[in-house]
Amino acid sequence: MLVRGINFYTTDETVLTLTKSAFTNLPHPPAAKAAPLSGAVLARAPDGVDCISRLPAEILRNIVSRLPVKDAARTTVLSTRWRRVWHTTPLVLVDAHLLPRAGATATIRRASTSSVRLGAVPREVAPRGLADAVSSALAAHPGPFRCVYLTGTQMENHHDKLALWLQHLVAKGIQELFFINRIRTFDADVLLPAMIFRCTSLIKLYIGFWRFPETATLPRTAGFPHLRELGLCSLVMKERDLEFVLDRCPVL
Amino acid sequence: MEVDKGKGEAEETRKVAEADRDTVTLKSSDGKLFEVSKEAAARLSTVLAGMIAGGSIDDNGTDLKQIGSEALENVVDYCNKHANSIPSAALISSSISFNTAPFKEPEEWERKFVDRLSHDALFDLVEAANFLGMERLLDVTCHKISEMMKGKSPDQIREVFNIKNDYTKEELEEIRQELAWAFYDD
Numbered sequence: 001m002l003v004r005g006i007n008f009y010t011t012d013e014t015v016l017t018l019t020k021s022a023f024t025n026l027p028h029p030p031a032a033k034a035a036p037l038s039g040a041v042l043a044r045a046p047d048g049v050d051c052i053s054r055l056p057a058e059i060l061r062n063i064v065s066r067l068p069v070k071d072a073a074r075t076t077v078l079s080t081r082w083r084r085v086w087h088t089t090p091l092v093l094v095d096a097h098l099l100p101r102a103g104a105t106a107t108i109r110r111a112s113t114s115s116v117r118l119g120a121v122p123r124e125v126a127p128r129g130l131a132d133a134v135s136s137a138l139a140a141h142p143g144p145f146r147c148v149y150l151t152g153t154q155m156e157n158h159h160d161k162l163a164l165w166l167q168h169l170v171a172k173g174i175q176e177l178f179f180i181n182r183i184r185t186f187d188a189d190v191l192l193p194a195m196i197f198r199c200t201s202l203i204k205l206y207i208g209f210w211r212f213p214e215t216a217t218l219p220r221t222a223g224f225p226h227l228r229e230l231g232l233c234s235l236v237m238k239e240r241d242l243e244f245v246l247d248r249c250p251v252l
Numbered sequence: 253m254e255v256d257k258g259k260g261e262a263e264e265t266r267k268v269a270e271a272d273r274d275t276v277t278l279k280s281s282d283g284k285l286f287e288v289s290k291e292a293a294a295r296l297s298t299v300l301a302g303m304i305a306g307g308s309i310d311d312n313g314t315d316l317k318q319i320g321s322e323a324l325e326n327v328v329d330y331c332n333k334h335a336n337s338i339p340s341a342a343l344i345s346s347s348i349s350f351n352t353a354p355f356k357e358p359e360e361w362e363r364k365f366v367d368r369l370s371h372d373a374l375f376d377l378v379e380a381a382n383f384l385g386m387e388r389l390l391d392v393t394c395h396k397i398s399e400m401m402k403g404k405s406p407d408q409i410r411e412v413f414n415i416k417n418d419y420t421k422e423e424l425e426e427i428r429q430e431l432a433w434a435f436y437d438d
Contacts, residue, residue, distance in 0.1 A: 051375035052397070052413040059382055059394065066398035073434035077406045077427050078415050100437040136433035 012185045019182070022208045022233045026178060029094040029149045030066075053081045061089040065146075068097035069137055090146035091137075091172070095153070098133040131158045138165060143172025144201075151180040155190045166195045176204040180233070183209050189236065197222040197248075208233035215244035223248025276304065278328065279313035280321040286328040292335035298385030318383050323376035330365060330389055358392045366396040 052060075064072050064085050069092065075082050131153045138148075148169065155162055169177065177199065181190050192210035194217075199205075202224050212235050215222075227249045232242075246252070275287045294301040303309050316324060358366075366374060374393060381389035401409050410417060417424075428435050 048414050050414045050416060051371060053415055055375065055378060056382065059378055059390075062390065062394040063397050063401070066395055067402060070434045071402055071404075073431050074406055075401070075409070076431065077419070077424055078410060079418050082415075083427075098433065133433045140431055140433070 015183055015185060018234055019209075022180060023151070025231070025233070026151070026180070026206055027204075029178075030092055030147055053079060057085065057088070060085045064089045065092055069093045070097060073137070073140070087142055090144045090175075091141045092147045093134075093137055093141075093145070094149040095130060095134050095151060096149070098130060098137065099152075131161050135161055135164060138168040138172075141172070145169060145172045145174040147176040147178075148174055149178045151178060151182070153182060154184070154188075155181045156183070156188050159190075162190075162193060163195070166193055166199075170195065170198045173201040174199050175201055177202060178204075178206045179210075180207070181209040194218060197224075200225060202227050204229040206231035206233070207235065210235055212237035212241050214238075215241045218244070223250075224252075225250060227252055273311075276300070276309050277311065277313045278324060279310075279315050280319055280324040281317050282321050284321040284324070285313045286324055288328045288331045289335045292331040296331055296334060296386050296388060298387075300384060316384075319380045320376060322373060323380040326369070326373065326377050327380050327384065327386070327389070333361060333365065334388075358395055362392045363396075366392055 060082070064075055067075070072086050072089070072092070076084075076086050134150060134153070138145075145168075150165070153161070179192075181188075181192075183190075188209075189211050190209075192207065192213055194213035194215075196207075196213070197218060200223075203226050205224065205227060206229075208231075224245075228251055230245070230249065230252060274290050276290050276293055278286045278288060280286070290304060294304050303314065308314070319327070366377075369377065374396065378390065378393040378397070380386075381393055400412060404412070409415065419427075
C-alpha cells in the first residue's frame with residue numbers, strides 16, 4: 001500500500017512511523033494490481049471469435065471498473081467498441097497505480113523502438129511525475145468519480161495542484177476520497193483548502209497530515225450531507241472545527 | 253361462475269403444491285431441464301426471485317430461452333455450491349457495510365469455479381448472470397475477466413480476446429496523445 005517515490009532515508013523517524021500507521025488503518029482501495037502470476041500465462045480464445053466485445057456496455061464497464069486506472073484508460077485503444085467504455089465508467093483512481101512499472105526503464109527502451117510502428121507517445125509528452133499524472137487522469141475523466149486515493153504526493157511542493165485536484169473532485173461528484181499528504185518532517189504544514197467542504201457528494205472521507213481549514217468563516221450550509229464514514233489522521237485541527245464537521249454530517 | 257370458481261381452486265392448489273416444493277425446474281434454450289434449490293435461486297437471482305414470487309414458475313420447466321444448456325448448468329451449479337457454502341465473515345460484512353460499490357472479492361471456491369471455465373463458457377456465464385440479475389455471480393465473472401486483462405498491453409489483450417483493432421493509425425495516435433499519462437511506460 002505504501003506509495004514509493006519518497007526517499008524514506010531522509011524522512012523523520014517518527015513521521016515515518018506515523019505515516020506507516022496511517023496507511024495500515026486506511027481501507028484497501030477497490031481496484032488492485034495484478035498478482036505476479038496472473039500475467040504469466042496468455043491463455044487465448046481458441047476459435048478466433050471476439051467474445052468480449054459483444055458483451056453489453058454495462059458489463060464492459062463492470063469489468064473496466066475493476067482495473068487499475070492505467071490499464072482501465074488503456075482499454076480505449078483496443079477497438080472502436082471500447083472507445084468510450086472507460087470514460088463512461090465511474091472513475092476509480094489509486095495514485096500508486098500511476099507510478100511507472102518496476103523495470104520500466106527497460107520497457108521504455110523497448111517502446112521507443114516500437115514507436116515508429118505504433119506511433120507511441122514521445123517521451124517528452126510523458127508526465128514528469130506522480131502529481132502530473134494524477135492531474136492528467138483527473139482531467140481526462142468526465143466523472144462521476146467513484147473513488148479516488150491520493151496518498152503519494154508531498155503537497156507542500158504542489159500547492160498549485162491542490163486547488164486543481166479539488167476543483168475536479170467537486171465538479172465530478174467525488175464519492176469516496178482518501179487524501180493523505182506526504183510529509184518528511186513535522187515542520188511541514190499544509191493547509192487543506194476549505195474547498196473540500198464543497199465536495200458535497202462525499203460518502204467516505206479519509207484525510208491525513210493536513211492543517212484543517214478554519215470553519216468559522218464557512219457558510220452555515222457547508223457540510224457533507226451524505227458522508228457516512230470519516231477518517232481523520234494526524235491533523236492540526238481546532239476543537240471547534242471538529243465540532244463543526246461532526247455537526248455538519250447528518251448521516252455520519 | 254361455478255366453473256370459474258373450480259378453475260380458481262385448481263390454480264390455487266397447483267400454486268400451493270408449487271410453493272411446497274423446495275426446488276424449481278429451469279429449461280435451457282436447447283430444451284434441457286435443470287433443478288435448482290428454490291431458496292438459493294431466489295436469493296441469488298433477482299429475476300428468478302421475481303418469477304417465484306409472481307407464481308410464474310412452471311413445474312415442467314421454466315423456459316429461459318436466452319440461456320444455453322452449458323451456461324445454465326454452470327448457473328445451477330453455482331447456485332447449489334453457493335447454497336452449500338458457509339458465507340465468510342467478509343461476505344456478510346460486505347453486504348451490510350456502507351460500501352456502495354460493487355467490489356466484493358470472490359471467495360476461494362468462487363475463484364476455482366470460474367478458473368476451470370473455458371473462454372466461451374466464461375462469457376456465456378457472464379451474459380446468463382446479467383440476464384438473470386445475479387449480482388454476485390456477475391461480480392465473480394467480471395472479476396475473473398478483469399484479472400485476465402490486468403497488467404497487459406493493448407496488443408496482448410487483443411490477442412487474448414481476439415479483439416480486432418479497427419482504428420486508423422491517426423485515430424490511435426490521437427487517443428494515445430489524449431491519454432499520454434496512461435501510456436508512458438508502455
